Each structure stands twice: as structure tokens, then as C-alpha cells.
Amino acid sequence: MKKYFLFLVVLSLFISATAQKFDQLAKTPPMGWNSWNKFHCDVSEALIMQTADALVSTGMKDAGYEYIVIDDCWQVSRDENGEIECDKERFPNGMKYVADYVHSKGLKFGIYSSAGTVTCQRRPGGFGHEYQDARTYARYGVDYLKYDWCGSTTQDAKSSYTNMSNALYAAGRPIVFSICEWGSNKPWEWAANVGHLWRTTGDISDNWNSMINIFEKQKELARYAGPGKWNDPDMLEVGNGGMTTEEYRTHFSLWCMLASPLMAGNDLQNMTPETKSILLNKEMIAIDQDTLGRQATCYRDNGDYQIWVKTLSNNEKAVCLLNKSDEKKSVLVDFSLLASIRSGGRGFGGPPPAAPAGGSGIPGIPGAQGMPGAQGTAAGQRAQGAGAPAAGQGMPGVPGGMGTGGQRGFTAMTLEDYKVRDVWEHKDLVLKESSMYVEMLPHSVKVYRFIRK
Numbered sequence: 001m002k003k004y005f006l007f008l009v010v011l012s013l014f015i016s017a018t019a020q021k022f023d024q025l026a027k028t029p030p031m032g033w034n035s036w037n038k039f040h041c042d043v044s045e046a047l048i049m050q051t052a053d054a055l056v057s058t059g060m061k062d063a064g065y066e067y068i069v070i071d072d073c074w075q076v077s078r079d080e081n082g083e084i085e086c087d088k089e090r091f092p093n094g095m096k097y098v099a100d101y102v103h104s105k106g107l108k109f110g111i112y113s114s115a116g117t118v119t120c121q122r123r124p125g126g127f128g129h130e131y132q133d134a135r136t137y138a139r140y141g142v143d144y145l146k147y148d149w150c151g152s153t154t155q156d157a158k159s160s161y162t163n164m165s166n167a168l169y170a171a172g173r174p175i176v177f178s179i180c181e182w183g184s185n186k187p188w189e190w191a192a193n194v195g196h197l198w199r200t201t202g203d204i205s206d207n208w209n210s211m212i213n214i215f216e217k218q219k220e221l222a223r224y225a226g227p228g229k230w231n232d233p234d235m236l237e238v239g240n241g242g243m244t245t246e247e248y249r250t251h252f253s254l255w256c257m258l259a260s261p262l263m264a265g266n267d268l269q270n271m272t273p274e275t276k277s278i279l280l281n282k283e284m285i286a287i288d289q290d291t292l293g294r295q296a297t298c299y300r301d302n303g304d305y306q307i308w309v310k311t312l313s314n315n316e317k318a319v320c321l322l323n324k325s326d327e328k329k330s331v332l333v334d335f336s337l338l339a340s341i342r343s344g345g346r347g348f349g350g351p352p353p354a355a356p357a358g359g360s361g362i363p364g365i366p367g368a369q370g371m372p373g374a375q376g377t378a379a380g381q382r383a384q385g386a387g388a389p390a391a392g393q394g395m396p397g398v399p400g401g402m403g404t405g406g407q408r409g410f411t412a413m414t415l416e417d418y419k420v421r422d423v424w425e426h427k428d429l430v431l432k433e434s435s436m437y438v439e440m441l442p443h444s445v446k447v448y449r450f451i452r453k
């Protein structure tokens with residue numbers, strides 16, 4: 001009897017320290033819209049309802065965007081019972097009314113709070129009200145909660161987020177839990193059972209440097225992502241005006257390669273054709289939403305020029321060439337080599353391989369030596385030919401065993417197994433040779449999907 005009692009005590013301690021989350025949610029990276037990047041505190045019932053309309057009328061809903069998330073500033077106070085109160089001037093009919101409208105469009109509704117005493121805009125935070133707020137959100141009809149880290153002072157991150165996760169679970173309504181503590185406490189190491197996505201960095205700004213710096217920080221995190229547990233490099237800036245169309249295309253492509261949540265952050269009611277063509281590129285979205293849920297790894301890093309690979313289901317893959325430099329580049333791409341490599345395996349998500357010392361130069365690409373898929377001369381590449389053995393030539397010791405064909409569960413593939421699709425040109429490549437020169441604009445990408453024949 002005593003033993004049984006002890007067992008119960010230990011069990012209850014274990015349960016209270018362990019998070020329970022809704023397991024069947026966010027099996028692919030969540031997609032939707034969030035008010036913050038464009039509207040900051042200027043949120044209102046009208047904006048949210050009109051944005052829900054626009055999500056449908058622009059075709060974004062059909063493309064997969066489903067969550068409409070109101071970020072900071074919808075809340076102003078707590079009443080005498082501690083109940084959170086919305087800004088009555090901006091949301092005259094309350095939050096349930098807005099949620100009902102969003103649901104009536106076949107969409108899902110998201111809201112924002114913070115684990116601390118205040119939000120980042122100094123509105124009331126959730127600290128000490130977790131179970132109460134979770135019940136309120138369930139009553140509103142919330143489907144997604146973004147939970148920030150402002151006002152948190154000395155709180156422990158893991159236990160704070162676990163507490164809210166448990167509160168949401170106890171409230172009984174399946175809610176995607178989006179952890180937003182900016183990567184400060186390495187949530188990728190502990191949040192897989194707590195939330196469905198976690199921010200990995202500080203806030204994005206609408207400019208190239210901010211975007212590309214955040215992208216670089218995702219390199220080591222690939223191993224932590226998968227169905228129901230995503231690294232979140234922050235919301236999209238596409239269409240907000242601070243980057244060129246080319247840069248926005250790069251931003252969107254990189255986020256899709258990372259299997260990132262795709263939360264549009266622009267004004268959906270006023271989109272240029274260019275913005276639409278980016279946010280609505282269904283071939284790119286399909287790469288993000290692939291059910292295998294793999295985050296791309298950096299296959300080769302030559303500084304300004306990188307090659308990223310995302311393994312897709314059905315032994316397919318997406319390959320992204322990235323020109324980070326301010327100049328045009330002409331790169332010689334060996335498609336037969338790219339056909340044979342994959343991300344994952346040993347060293348998955350770890351540091352990318354260094355360029356082999358003394359690698360052969362590429363004509364016309366300063367400092368871009370020894371790139372796989374871009375080695376040597378065109379003649380040398382031709383000799384390799386399509387259907388060359390899947391050995392990663394010139395890449396001894398490449399972590400991840402990429403191109404070795406010897407990984408468990410990995411079928412060695414050759415170029416003959418695939419057709420190669422240019423995901424932005426929306427065309428299959430006609431490859432006369434297994435290698436070809438590809439012209440790349442500054443700050444641009446090329447994304448190829450290797451589709452099984």
C-alpha cells in the first residue's frame with residue numbers, strides 16, 4: 001500500500017513536470033497570416049475580418065494558408081476576476097465574434113500573449129493566469145496561440161512554457177502552441193513535447209541583412225525539426241516593401257527549404273502581382289509542406305554561394321542554390337551529382353562540409369572553389385556524365401554521408417531517376433548535358449525539385 005502511494009506521488013510529480021501537448025496538430029509547418037510585421041498595434045475587428053476575406057479571395061486559402069493570427073495589442077486589461085479584456089474600441093464585439101467570423105470563412109483563428117507579466121507592448125501578460133486564459137481562449141474559439149517572452153524577468157523558460165502547454169491541454173480545445181522566446185533558452189532542445197513551433201532568433205526586420213542573418217542561424221538546427229515540432233525563423237516580410245522582388249523570392253524560398261512555418265506578414269488587401277506570385281507559388285509551398293517534414297541542410301558553403309538540400313518524401317528532393325553576394329554569378333551546376341546527394345543521415349543538421357582544400361576553380365566565380373555540382377570545367381563534368389556512381393566525388397568525409405549511397409534506408413538515386421523542375425520558372429529543365437551553367441542575379445536563388453519519373 002505504502003509502495004503504491006509512493007508510486008502515485010512519483011507519477012503525479014512526473015506528470016506535472018512533463019508537458020502534454022495536442023499531438024495531432026501542425027504535422028506540416030503551420031501556414032497563415034499574422035498582423036505584427038505590417039500593422040503592429042494597429043489591429044482591429046475590421047482589419048482581421050477584411051484580412052480573412054482577402055485570404056480567401058486572393059487564393060491564399062486554397063494555397064494552404066489557414067491561420068489568421070492577431071498579434072500584440074488586442075488586449076488592454078484584466079477585470080476584477082482576472083479575466084483578460086480586449087480593447088473594446090478596436091474589437092467592439094469581442095474576440096469570439098471575430099473568431100466566429102474567421103471560422104465562417106473556413107479558416108482558423110490565432111491570438112497572442114506572453115509568458116511574463118506583460119506583453120512586449122506592455123499589455124497584460126499571462127503569468128499567473130495560465131489556466132484561466134487557456135479556458136478563455138478555448139471559449140473564444142482560438143486555434144493557435146503565439147506566446148511571447150516579454151515581462152518574464154527571472155522565470156524559467158521550460159517550466160513557464162510547459163505550464164501554459166498543460167493549461168491549453170487541460171482546457172480541452174486543440175490549439176497550436178507557438179513558443180516565442182527568441183531562441184534565448186535553446187527551445188529546440190526541450191520544446192518538442194511542449195509546443196508545435198518555437199522561434200529560434202530575435203525579430204526579423206524587413207531588410208536583406210536581417211533576413212539572411214536569421215537564415216544563417218538555422219544551419220545547425222535541422223535535426224530538431226519534424227512533423228509537429230518546427231523551428232520558426234520568424235514571420236514573412238514578403239510584400240512589406242523593404243526588399244526587392246528578387247530578395248523576397250529568396251526569403252520565401254529559404255523559409256520553404258527550412259520547412260518553416262509560413263506566416264505572411266503583409267497587407268493581404270493590397271498585394272502587387274509580384275507579391276502574389278511569391279506567396280502563391282504552390283510548387284515552392286509544396287516543398288515547405290512536404291509530409292516528411294525535413295528541414296534543409298547546407299550541402300556546401302562557399303561563403304557567398306551555398307547549396308542547400310531538402311529531402312522530400314518518395315525519395316525526391318529540393319535543391320536550392322543561393323547567391324548571397326551583391327554580384328551576378330555564373331555557376332556550373334552538375335545535376336547528376338545533385339541527383340545523388342541527400343540531406344540527413346550522420347551529422348544531419350550539423351556543420352556543413354568545408355570546401356576541399358585546393359578544389360578546382362570555377363571559371364568566372366571568384367573564390368568559389370571546389371563546389372560540388374560546380375567543380376572543374378564543363379568538360380570535366382561531362383566526363384562524369386549522367387548516371388555516374390552516386391559517390392560524392394571530391395568530398396571525402398562529408399558529414400551526413402551525403403552522396404555515399406550507403407545510408408540505411410537510403411536508395412541511391414541517379415539523374416536518370418528524375419526529371420528536374422525549376423520551381424520559379426515553373427518548367428522542367430531540358431538537360432542536354434548533365435551539367436550546365438546557371439546565371440544567378442545578386443541575392444537570388446535557384447530552386448530545383450528532383451521529381452521521380
Ligand code: GLA
Pocket residue numbers: 036071072119120121148180202203
Ligand atoms: C516580440 C515578438 C514579435 C511580436 C512583438 C509584439 O518582439 O518577437 O514577433 O510579437 O513582440 O509586441
